[in-house]
Amino acid sequence: xxxxxxxxxxxxxxxxxxKPVEKIQIEASIANYLHLIMTTRFGECHFDPTxxxxxxxxxxxxxASDNKLRGILIDSLVKSLKTYEIRLSNxxxxxxxxxxxxxxxxxxxxxKKGVYILVKGxxxxxxxxxxxxxxxxxxPLSY
Numbered sequence: 248x249x250x251x252x253x254x255x256x257x258x259x260x261x262x263x264x265x266k267p268v269e270k271i272q273i274e275a276s277i278a279n280y281l282h283l284i285m286t287t288r289f290g291e292c293h294f295d296p297t298x299x300x301x302x303x304x305x306x307x308x309x310x311a312s313d314n315k316l317r318g319i320l321i322d323s324l325v326k327s328l329k330t331y332e333i334r335l336s337n338x339x340x341x342x343x344x345x346x347x348x349x350x351x352x353x354x355x356x357x358x359k360k361g362v363y364i365l366v367k368g369x370x371x372x373x374x375x376x377x378x379x380x381x382x383x384x385x386x387p388l389s390y
Contacts, residue, residue, distance in 0.1 A: 250372075252276035273370060277334055278379050281366060284327050285381055300327050302362070305385065313344040313360075320362065328366065335368035335377060347384070359384040 254269040261268050271279075288303035290296045301323035305316055320342050328338060343363040348356050364381040 255279050273334065273372060274377060277332065277370065277377060280332055281328065281379050282381065284331055285324070285364065286383070298327070298331060300324055302383075302385065316360075317342045317344055320364075324364070324366070334371055335366075336371050337367075337369045339367040341365040341367075349384070 250273070252271050252273060252275070254271045254275075258268055284298070285300050285302060287299035289299045289301070292298040301319055304323075305319055321340050324340050324342070325338070328335070328340075341364070345361045345363070347359055347361040349359055350356050361382065361384055366377075366379045366381075368377050369375065370377050
């Protein structure tokens with residue numbers, strides 16, 4: 248069965264008026280969906296309150312240990328991505344957490360926790376390796 252994957256953000260006016268809509272490859276579609284899952288708060292999707300990850304749950308939490316934070320994030324990623332991104336198999340995750348100093352123009356430096364996530368797997372449909380990197384800061388979340 249042939250699948251069509253559309254570029255985000257979706258050009259709905261073109262879609263409604265039956266004009267061509269920009270399409271993307273399966274790799275880009277999976278990357279877009281992984282980003283959506285990782286940056287969605289549990290309960291934000293009204294039709295499925297379990298969609299998302301625990302990133303928002305730990306955003307302002309002062310968890311003393313980076314190892315504990317890493318464990319919470321990996322557990323959440325494993326559960327959510329295995330449930331919602333069914334186009335991937337053999338999933339592997341790496342999560343690194345670093346304290347980073349953020350310098351903004353004309354403002355005081357801020358210290359944030361940088362979260363680096365690497366997701367590896369195999370795209371079932373084409374049996375090819377897939378790798379996706381995500382980086383964002385927590386407290387408060389930004390990317």
